[in-house]
Structure formats: C-alpha cells, structure tokens
Amino acid sequence: MQTKEFWAGVKAELPLLIGVFPFGLIYGVLAMGAGLSTTQAQVMSSIVFAGSSQFIATQLIGAGAPATILIMTIAIVNLRHALYSASLAPYMKKLSPVWKGILAYLLTDEAYAVSITHYERGVDFQFKHWFFLGAGLGLWTTWQVSTAVGIFLGAVVPPGWSLDFTLALTFIALVVPRLEDSPSLAAALSAGVTAVAAFNLPYKLGILVSAFVGIVVGLGLETRKTISGQKGAPARK
Amino acid sequence: MKIWLIMVCGGLFTYATRLSFIVLLGKMEIPVWLQRSLRFVPPAVLSAIIFPELLLHTGRLDISFYNGRLVAGLLAILVAWRTRNTLLTILVGMVTLLVLQGIFKF
Numbered sequence: 001m002q003t004k005e006f007w008a009g010v011k012a013e014l015p016l017l018i019g020v021f022p023f024g025l026i027y028g029v030l031a032m033g034a035g036l037s038t039t040q041a042q043v044m045s046s047i048v049f050a051g052s053s054q055f056i057a058t059q060l061i062g063a064g065a066p067a068t069i070l071i072m073t074i075a076i077v078n079l080r081h082a083l084y085s086a087s088l089a090p091y092m093k094k095l096s097p098v099w100k101g102i103l104a105y106l107l108t109d110e111a112y113a114v115s116i117t118h119y120e121r122g123v124d125f126q127f128k129h130w131f132f133l134g135a136g137l138g139l140w141t142t143w144q145v146s147t148a149v150g151i152f153l154g155a156v157v158p159p160g161w162s163l164d165f166t167l168a169l170t171f172i173a174l175v176v177p178r179l180e181d182s183p184s185l186a187a188a189l190s191a192g193v194t195a196v197a198a199f200n201l202p203y204k205l206g207i208l209v210s211a212f213v214g215i216v217v218g219l220g221l222e223t224r225k226t227i228s229g230q231k232g233a234p235a236r237k
Numbered sequence: 238m239k240i241w242l243i244m245v246c247g248g249l250f251t252y253a254t255r256l257s258f259i260v261l262l263g264k265m266e267i268p269v270w271l272q273r274s275l276r277f278v279p280p281a282v283l284s285a286i287i288f289p290e291l292l293l294h295t296g297r298l299d300i301s302f303y304n305g306r307l308v309a310g311l312l313a314i315l316v317a318w319r320t321r322n323t324l325l326t327i328l329v330g331m332v333t334l335l336v337l338q339g340i341f342k343f
Contacts, residue, residue, distance in 0.1 A: 019323060026327075040240050047248035052279070056286060057247065067243050074247035077282050078254055080275050086258035086267050093262060104256035165306060165334055166327060168290035169313050173326035175283040176317035184280045191281035192288030199289050199296065207285045214281025215274050222273070 005127045009134025012114040017138060020110060021146045023051050026166045028150015029157065030055060033164055034062035038151055045147040049140070050108065052174070053077040055167055056207070065204035073207055084112040088132075091119045095129055103129060106136025183225065187218030305337035 024045070031041035036058065048054055053074045060070050084107055092100060115132040122128065157163055179185045191214025198206040258267065291310035292298055302308060313330030316322070 022324060022327070036240060040244070044244050047244050048251055049248075050251055052283070053247065053251065056282070057243065059286065061240060061243070067239050067246075070243045071246045071250065074243075075250035075254070076278065078251040080278055081251065081254045082257050082267065083272065083275050085255055086262075089258045089262035092259050100259050101256070104259050105252060107255040107259075162331075162334055162338065165290070165309070166331065168287050168306070168310060169327045169330040170323075171283040171287050172310065172313045172330070173317050173323040175280050175287070176314055176326075177321040178280060184277060187277040188280040188284040192284035195285035195288045196292050196298065199293060206289070207282065210285035211278065211281045214284065215277040218277035218281065219270075219274055 001127050002130045005130035006134040009114070009118070009131035009136075010138040011134075012118065012131070013110065013135040013138040016110045016114065017142045020051075020139060020142050023170065024143050024146025025150040025153065026163075026170055027051065027054050027058070028147045028152070029154035029163050030058040030150075030167055031147075032151055032154025033159070034058040036061065038155075041151050041154075042144070042147055045143055046140075048074065049105070049143065050074075050078050050081075051143075052171075055170065059167060060204055060207075063204055069203050069205060069208065076208065076211060080109075081107060084109075084116075087116060088112065088119070091125055091128065099129055103132055103136065106133070106140060108136070108139055110139050111136040183218045183222040186221050187214040190214050190217040303341060305334050305341065308337060309333035 027045070028041060031044065031054075032038075036044070044054055044057070048057070056077060057070060057074055060073060085104070088103075088107070092103065095103070111132065114135045115128075118131050119125070119128055154163075175188060179188055191210040194213045195206050195210040198209050201209065258265075287310070291304075291307045292300065294304055294306075300307065309330045312333050313326050316329045317326040320326070
C-alpha cells in the first residue's frame with residue numbers, strides 16, 4: 001500500500017516535472033552568470049529549494065546586494081508556503097515529527113498542487129503521506145538534476161547570447177496568466193512602475209519596496225470592490 | 238562566505254514557513270489580512286523584476302524600438318496572455334531578442 005501510494009505520487013507529479021525541468025536549467029545558467037560557484041549553485045537548490053526565490057537571489061547576488069536584503073527578499077517571496085502549510089496541516093495531524101519535518105521540506109508549489117488534490121479526493125488518509133513523499137521527491141530529484149545541467153550549460157554558453165534575459169521571460173510566463181482580476185493586475189502594474197522608479201535605491205531595496213506597494217494596492221482595490229459590491233445590489237464578483 | 242550565509246538563512250526562513258502551520262495547527266491560525274495579502278505576493282514581486290529588466294537600459298529609462306528587451310518582452314507578454322504556454326513564451330522572447338541584437342548590434 002505504501003509503495004503503491006508512493007509511485008502514484010511520483011506519477012501524478014510527472015506532467016508538472018516537464019515544466020519544472022527548464023526552470024531548473026535556467027536557474028543553473030543564471031547562477032553561473034551571477035558568479036556563484038558550481039557548489040554554491042547546486043547546494044542552493046537543496047537548501048532553499050524554491051524556484052522563484054532562487055532566481056531573484058541570483059539576480060540580487062549579481063547586483064551586489066547586501067545579505068540582509070537578500071535574505072528578506074527570499075523570505076517574502078517564499079511566504080506563500082505558509083498558505084500551503086495551513087491547507088495541508090489538517091491531513092498531517094497524526095504523522096510523526098520526522099514525517100512532518102521531511103514533508104515540510106518537500107512542500108513546494110508543485111508538490112502541494114497534486115497532494116492537496118489527492119487528499120481532498122479520498123476518505124482513507126492512512127497512507128496518503130506516501131503519495132506526498134513520492135510527489136515531493138519526484139520534484140526534488142528533477143530540480144537537482146536540472147540545476148546540474150543548467151550549471152554545465154551556464155559554464156559553456158557565451159555571454160553574448162543574453163541568457164540572463166530568460167529571468168524576465170520566465171517571470172512573464174509565470175505572472176501574466178495569473179492576472180485575471182483587476183486587483184492582481186493593479187498589484188502587478190503598481191509594483192512594476194515602483195520598481196523602475198526605485199531602481200536606484202541603495203542596497204537594492206527596490207524589490208522589497210515595490211512588492212510592498214503592489215500588495216497594498218492590490219489589497220486596497222480588493223477591499224473597495226468588496227465594499228461597493230455590498231452596497232450595490234445585486235453583488236457582483 | 239556571504240553567499241553561504243544568504244543561502245542558509247534564506248533556506249531556514251523558507252523551511253520555517255513551510256513547517257509553520259503543519260506544526261502549529263490548532264494553536265494558531267493564519268490572520269485574515271495575511272491570508273488576503275499572500276495572493277498579491279507573486280504578481281507584485283515578479284513584476285518588480287520584470288519592469289526594470291524591460292524598461293531600463295544600463296540604469297536609464299529607454300522606451301524605444303531600439304530597446305530589444307522591451308520589444309521582446311512585450312511580445313512575450315502577448316504570447317503568455319494568449320497561449321498561457323510557458324516554454325513558448327520564453328522561446329519567442331529569446332528568439333526576438335537575439336534577432337534584434339543581430340540586426341541592431343547592441
């Protein structure tokens with residue numbers, strides 16, 4: 001039963017891995033471009049193990065930002081995992097601390113996506129943590145291997161190819177499809193404009209300031225929408 | 238040395254976030270304002286990276302056809318919006334930039 005659940009987890013994760021591989025590859029290339037050593041680039045993929053934050057870290061390291069700013073930026077970019085943690089927690093209540101510790105380490109966007117679906121679907125939770133383990137390890141292995149390949153590519157591709165631009169392009173691919181409502185669109189635009197205006201702020205503070213502006217604008221707009229929705233009848237979303 | 242420090246601290250913060258409610262469940266809940274804010278973190282942070290990459294050229298605002306990254310980026314935004322295809326978005330953006338670089342030699 002355990003092995004069956006484990007491999008079901010790996011299998012459910014497979015389609016997502018096809019998308020993850022190029023990201024790991026690009027991360028490896030960017031890390032080399034930012035001046036990380038081969039070891040540092042590879043180890044970051046297992047210590048931090050979170051794509052977007054690793055991408056941003058390479059950019060900030062390349063720009064010579066101070067450690068405090070980098071650590072804060074990584075922490076904020078990864079705050080969303082608290083949501084996943086809260087959402088999976090009820091299913092993991094009875095697990096041992098070791099299991100909780102391991103599964104928390106493997107809790108990424110992609111592992112969460114397939115595991116929560118699996119948890120919500122079933123009634124028998126006895127072995128479902130094995131499914132999570134399979135999905136998580138599948139992703140972990142792919143991330144490490146693709147990082148390694150990217151590090152190798154980063155060392156051989158000439159700088160004239162402008163591969164650093166893949167960072168902006170990757171983020172465009174991630175963010176544009178998510179801008180489905182006006183509060184998130186406003187959050188994106190206001191953060192972007194702020195980032196351009198705040199580009200010359202010392203210590204590369206720009207990203208943190210812009211993120212803050214974007215979040216406040218998004219929240220404000222969402223609140224206003226909710227309030228005006230309550231006033232006018234019928235309420236629309 | 239500095240990079241190792243960043244990785245270890247950044248990694249610890251990330252791990253603590255992942256572990257947080259798995260351990261704290263029942264003792265603490267996510268405050269509503271935080272839960273609502275988290276939705277805006279990805280669009281805000283990612284755009285804060287994208288905009289300067291497209292609009293600034295060596296630290297200066299450059300809104301012109303000769304800014305290859307801007308043209309390629311706008312095209313990529315269009316592709317991402319219409320197709321939602323990650324690889325296609327990256328590919329179109331990269332090819333456009335390289336072609337423009339070949340033409341204008343910047």
